[in-house]
Amino acid sequence: MDKPEKFITDGIRLDGRKPDELRPMKIEVGVLNRADGSCYLEFGKNKVLAAVYGPREVHPRHMQKPTTAVVRFRYNMASFSVEERKRPGPDRRSVEVSKVSREAVEPMIFTEYFPKSAIDIFVEVLQADAGTRTAGINAASVALADASIPMRGLISSCAVGKVDGELVLDLMKDEDNYGEADMPVAMTPDGEITLLQMDGNLTKEELKKALEMATEGCKQIYKLQRDALIERYKKDIEEHKEEVELAEVVAESEETIIESTTDDTDEVGGLHNE
Amino acid sequence: MSEEVMNELKKDHLYSLILKNQRADGRGFEEGRDIVIKTDIIEKAEGSASVKLGDTYLVVGIKIQPGTPFPDAPDKGVIITNVELIPMASPSFETGPPGENAVELARVVDRGIRESHSIDLKQLCIVPGESVWLIFIDIHVIDDGGNLMDAACLGAIAALLDVTVPAKRYDVGEDFKLPIRDIPIAVTAVEIDGSIVIDPSTDEGRIAGAKLTVTSNIDGSISAMQKSGVGFFTPEQINYIVDVAIKRSEELREKFLEL
Numbered sequence: 001m002d003k004p005e006k007f008i009t010d011g012i013r014l015d016g017r018k019p020d021e022l023r024p025m026k027i028e029v030g031v032l033n034r035a036d037g038s039c040y041l042e043f044g045k046n047k048v049l050a051a052v053y054g055p056r057e058v059h060p061r062h063m064q065k066p067t068t069a070v071v072r073f074r075y076n077m078a079s080f081s082v083e084e085r086k087r088p089g090p091d092r093r094s095v096e097v098s099k100v101s102r103e104a105v106e107p108m109i110f111t112e113y114f115p116k117s118a119i120d121i122f123v124e125v126l127q128a129d130a131g132t133r134t135a136g137i138n139a140a141s142v143a144l145a146d147a148s149i150p151m152r153g154l155i156s157s158c159a160v161g162k163v164d165g166e167l168v169l170d171l172m173k174d175e176d177n178y179g180e181a182d183m184p185v186a187m188t189p190d191g192e193i194t195l196l197q198m199d200g201n202l203t204k205e206e207l208k209k210a211l212e213m214a215t216e217g218c219k220q221i222y223k224l225q226r227d228a229l230i231e232r233y234k235k236d237i238e239e240h241k242e243e244v245e246l247a248e249v250v251a252e253s254e255e256t257i258i259e260s261t262t263d264d265t266d267e268v269g270g271l272h273n274e
Numbered sequence: 275m276s277e278e279v280m281n282e283l284k285k286d287h288l289y290s291l292i293l294k295n296q297r298a299d300g301r302g303f304e305e306g307r308d309i310v311i312k313t314d315i316i317e318k319a320e321g322s323a324s325v326k327l328g329d330t331y332l333v334v335g336i337k338i339q340p341g342t343p344f345p346d347a348p349d350k351g352v353i354i355t356n357v358e359l360i361p362m363a364s365p366s367f368e369t370g371p372p373g374e375n376a377v378e379l380a381r382v383v384d385r386g387i388r389e390s391h392s393i394d395l396k397q398l399c400i401v402p403g404e405s406v407w408l409i410f411i412d413i414h415v416i417d418d419g420g421n422l423m424d425a426a427c428l429g430a431i432a433a434l435l436d437v438t439v440p441a442k443r444y445d446v447g448e449d450f451k452l453p454i455r456d457i458p459i460a461v462t463a464v465e466i467d468g469s470i471v472i473d474p475s476t477d478e479g480r481i482a483g484a485k486l487t488v489t490s491n492i493d494g495s496i497s498a499m500q501k502s503g504v505g506f507f508t509p510e511q512i513n514y515i516v517d518v519a520i521k522r523s524e525e526l527r528e529k530f531l532e533l
Contacts, residue, residue: 103503107504204520
């Protein structure tokens, strides 16, 4: 397709979306048998699979860290995932995407719980249509949760770009190819940024607005990820309802105990002063 | 790449300095190290530069030759950027094919130059669809004193400004200076214990959580950004870094007027 004359007509984009609208996303949890955790995710025309193995032994051994787990992330595009066949195997782009994707999810993992072990994340792009790294990170995050890896929270990711001089959420292929800027972002549920890349041209003010749009997008994606996980484990949650409730009660009472202990200490201190 | 072991005492020292609003080399948080740029240092290369940024030293050489264009841009020249982290530069660099750090460095430098449209690639077409000029930007890190990203970007653009396209040698017209329209400058900041410092030294880079490189242009717009490192930034921190980066890039750009 050649460059379209206009990307936005009457506030509607080429694929019928509004500027701040995400493409439809479909998330399935636990789709692979052998992996410890997995996720299949569709984001517009993107189709990606994520698998998590671990914590497991580190091979090669010299990679292991004495105090934390090593997190490894392999982003790979299938040769048939794009218009013109991609030569199989890692290229410079996928090496970089793997690195930044790992750095997007790793801050959320309690790596200190698993010294000398490896947590391996594999993302396979089956079909690519702009935004594969954000789709991969969203899937990886869900797969990590599915693998019961202890985490501070989920990571959600989407891109903001600029077409026709206007900021738009979640670029599709043509907007990516002919647009003026592309900025993939990944965030924690609290809005802390773990992935940020940008190429193209943005002013300071546009960047600020773009970050706000990305935050909104990530919030919507976070909800979808959470719902998908709850859907997958609905039965388990139901089965263990009493235990879950009990655990909550225990946690609450522990908090009260801690609070009252602190009060006690003050009193003890008071006694000593006398 | 193997990680260097760092003395825990030294780490504690750096953290405690940051808490007192100080840095090991006495700089302020928004203060960069001194920069010395020299161009035309390799006669065999069509353009070259060396950059000294604090303790970091690197050499950039640019070779130019005719070649075939990409099918999707038949009338445009081609930029190929490569970074070599040679083992002499640091105990943690090893021989072998470029690792992810070298690849990331090269791609961020490349993006800054490409996305700012600094080089007028249309003027580098010899015969549309058949022959265009290929620009090979090769960055050799000689001594790793931290913040290779900023040094590599400075070196690349300085060397590009020095380039004469050897058209005569290949019998395709007269030699000409490379058409450069913008001077993209990268500024990197890191987060250490919640504080933001720019132009990190080796030690600061090693204890840093998240890093952010912002490449900005003459008109104050941004052409590339890259967050790396295992850590977080708040949107406020990012907006702050962008402000500081644009300010520092303006100061650095003045260096190029002296060349």
